[in-house]
Amino acid sequence: MRNIWIIGRRELAAYFTSPVAYVFIVIFLALAGGLTFFFGNWLERGQADLQVFFIYHPYLYLFLIPAVGMRLWAEERKSGTMEFLMTLPISTGQAVIGKFVAAWIFAGIALLLTFPIWITVNFLGDPDNGVIVTAYVGSWLMAGGFLALSSSVSALTKNQVVAFVLAAVLGFIFLMSGVEIVQAFFRAWAPQKFVDAVAELSFLSNFTDLSQGVIDVRDILFFASVIGVALFINTAIVEIKKSA
Amino acid sequence: MSTLLEIEGLTKRFGPITAVDDITFSVERGEVLGFLGPNGAGKSTTMKMATGYLSPTAGNITVCGYDVRLHPIEAKRRIGYLPEGAPLYGDMTPNSLLNFVCDIRKLPRDQRRQGLDHAIESLHLHQVLHQPIETLSKGYKRRVGLAQAIVHDPDVLILDEPTDGLDPNQKHEVHKLLGRMASTKAIIISTHILEEVDAVCSRAIIISQGRIVADEKPSQLEARSRFHNAVGIRIAAEGAERCVSVLNEISEVHSVQQVVQPSGLNELVAFSANGGNIIGQVRTAIDRSGLDVVEMFIERGRLEDVFRDLTLGAPAAAEVKEEAGNA
Numbered sequence: 267m268r269n270i271w272i273i274g275r276r277e278l279a280a281y282f283t284s285p286v287a288y289v290f291i292v293i294f295l296a297l298a299g300g301l302t303f304f305f306g307n308w309l310e311r312g313q314a315d316l317q318v319f320f321i322y323h324p325y326l327y328l329f330l331i332p333a334v335g336m337r338l339w340a341e342e343r344k345s346g347t348m349e350f351l352m353t354l355p356i357s358t359g360q361a362v363i364g365k366f367v368a369a370w371i372f373a374g375i376a377l378l379l380t381f382p383i384w385i386t387v388n389f390l391g392d393p394d395n396g397v398i399v400t401a402y403v404g405s406w407l408m409a410g411g412f413l414a415l416s417s418s419v420s421a422l423t424k425n426q427v428v429a430f431v432l433a434a435v436l437g438f439i440f441l442m443s444g445v446e447i448v449q450a451f452f453r454a455w456a457p458q459k460f461v462d463a464v465a466e467l468s469f470l471s472n473f474t475d476l477s478q479g480v481i482d483v484r485d486i487l488f489f490a491s492v493i494g495v496a497l498f499i500n501t502a503i504v505e506i507k508k509s510a
Numbered sequence: 511m512s513t514l515l516e517i518e519g520l521t522k523r524f525g526p527i528t529a530v531d532d533i534t535f536s537v538e539r540g541e542v543l544g545f546l547g548p549n550g551a552g553k554s555t556t557m558k559m560a561t562g563y564l565s566p567t568a569g570n571i572t573v574c575g576y577d578v579r580l581h582p583i584e585a586k587r588r589i590g591y592l593p594e595g596a597p598l599y600g601d602m603t604p605n606s607l608l609n610f611v612c613d614i615r616k617l618p619r620d621q622r623r624q625g626l627d628h629a630i631e632s633l634h635l636h637q638v639l640h641q642p643i644e645t646l647s648k649g650y651k652r653r654v655g656l657a658q659a660i661v662h663d664p665d666v667l668i669l670d671e672p673t674d675g676l677d678p679n680q681k682h683e684v685h686k687l688l689g690r691m692a693s694t695k696a697i698i699i700s701t702h703i704l705e706e707v708d709a710v711c712s713r714a715i716i717i718s719q720g721r722i723v724a725d726e727k728p729s730q731l732e733a734r735s736r737f738h739n740a741v742g743i744r745i746a747a748e749g750a751e752r753c754v755s756v757l758n759e760i761s762e763v764h765s766v767q768q769v770v771q772p773s774g775l776n777e778l779v780a781f782s783a784n785g786g787n788i789i790g791q792v793r794t795a796i797d798r799s800g801l802d803v804v805e806m807f808i809e810r811g812r813l814e815d816v817f818r819d820l821t822l823g824a825p826a827a828a829e830v831k832e833e834a835g836n837a
């Protein structure tokens with residue numbers, strides 16, 4: 267546990283020493299705000315909630331989270347520091363979790379920096395703040411899901427661009443598995459049970475409830491399992507890659 | 511003495527390449543082992559396995575009684591490792607990196623302060639302590655890499671080309687540092703600088719194509735050289751020819767090699783016929799001839815020579831004959 271935190275802290279500090287971190291935060295805030303105001307017509311809707319703000323998060327994360335996660339292991343492998351890190355007295359799992367946690371906290375910070383919109387909605391009307399908090403937590407959980415996928419994929423390659431593309435594709439599959447087009451594709455040949463199972467794996471369907479303030483334990487468990495399984499695979503990939 | 515590192519039947523294959531081929535040796539406390547071999551011989555690969563980074567295809571590694579594969583954390587705790595090329599987090603400063611290592615290695619406060627002071631002092635890092643590592647010169651990076659390897663005062667120190675890129679002063683400092691630490695640790699260094707073996711190593715292993723071809727004291731290695739006990743003579747060009755014939759007269763002299771130095775002086779090397787000491791005979795003959803010799807010395811043997819013979823597989827004797835013909 268202590269090791270995880272030491273690694274996470276180092277990693278987090280590394281984020282903030284690079285300009286990429288600030289660029290990322292600015293882009294995230296600009297897009298999150300821009301989409302809400304211009305496409306979501308947030309002000310014109312005349313409703314005191316953040317529905318249209320959260321509705322864009324899955325798509326934002328689809329591209330922005332791979333940008334956060336791509337460097338996690340690819341950079342470590344490329345620069346050779348993986349050898350330094352993995353010959354310290356830590357387990358591979360601790361390194362994987364530590365690095366993931368750092369990136370997740372970073373994503374959380376970016377998310378928290380959207381707080382002005384929350385203040386604004388409270389200023390303009392009388393929203394249900396419980397719903398908003400649930401939606402924030404749900405959004406952060408979903409970010410964790412995307413991030414765990416990105417982190418695993420990042421361990422596959424030394425090239426950050428490749429890591430980014432693979433992570434975005436993988437994220438897209440998880441995001442869209444509940445959407446009608448994808449469903450139709452499976453329905454054509456797979457049994458209904460399988461089609462339903464695929465739908466269950468969708469980030470979108472699992473996030474929708476949370477974003478509307480509905481706390482469904484299954485949704486939370488879903489994201490937790492995605493993170494858990496992805497990091498487990500991540501650990502295995504790191505083990506294999508370092509010994510090859 | 512206690513054995514701190516034991517390697518047994520170690521083998522590593524990368525697909526069709528056998529990088530390390532059935533290597534066995536052990537290192538005791540108090541030993542400094544020089545790990546020599548041509549590029550691609552398998553030095554770094556062996557070190558990567560010893561430190562638990564790579565997993566071996568076959569064989570066992572034990573560090574302070576802990577099997578590296580079964581108890582990697584316990585083993586790694588007792589190792590200080592400088593990987594080849596000293597890869598370090600460029601965004602960190604030496605100060606933050608060393609503190610990170612102390613944190614991970616759970617050093618108690620006293621030991622931590624002591625370790626940091628000692629590492630920073632020994633490697634002269636004061637000036638660069640707060641400068642991002644990516645902006646440091648190559649030599650300084652290497653020194654930070656060395657500092658992080660010794661900060662926890664490990665029993666086993668594994669250093670892959672520790673003095674590569676260091677200036678002569680720093681090289682000397684590192685040699686002194688290794689000398690000071692030698693008595694309490696088992697140290698392995700890989701190097702391409704053969705003088706370094708003489709300067710710091712109590713033992714040398716030469717590997718070639720993944721196999722150990724020699725494992726002995728540096729002096730024993732030198733004794734394998736055809737230069738061992740040869741007599742070197744520096745003489746002005748005018749006397750050189752006569753001197754060569756005088757030397758060739760001596761029955762204990764096998765052959766004479768002649769090299770013209772840039773200074774204009776000639777250097778002659780008289781090889782011993784049986785590897786024994788021939789300085790007495792040479793001196794008597796020179797004195798009798800009345801030749802004016804600038805300098806005369808006994809060769810201990812040249813490691814480069816032995817290294818070349820062992821790693822290229824050419825027998826030493828063949829080369830001697832060839833050069834004797836030229837002389």
Ligand SMILES: Nc1ncnc2c1ncn2[C@@H]1O[C@H](COP(=O)(O)OP(=O)(O)OP(=O)(O)O)[C@@H](O)[C@H]1O
Nearest residue numbers: 510524527529547548549550551552553554555556
């Ligand atoms: N990850 C790898 N995949 C494939 N082959 C490898 C890998 N790592 C090392 N090798 C091969 O193993 C052999 C030994 O390499 P190693 O780095 O151990 O040599 P070395 O003795 O350290 O050489 P140098 O003096 O150049 O540092 C080389 O032929 C190298 O190409």
Ligand SMILES: [Mg+2]
Nearest residue numbers: 553554555594
């Ligand atoms: Mg090497």
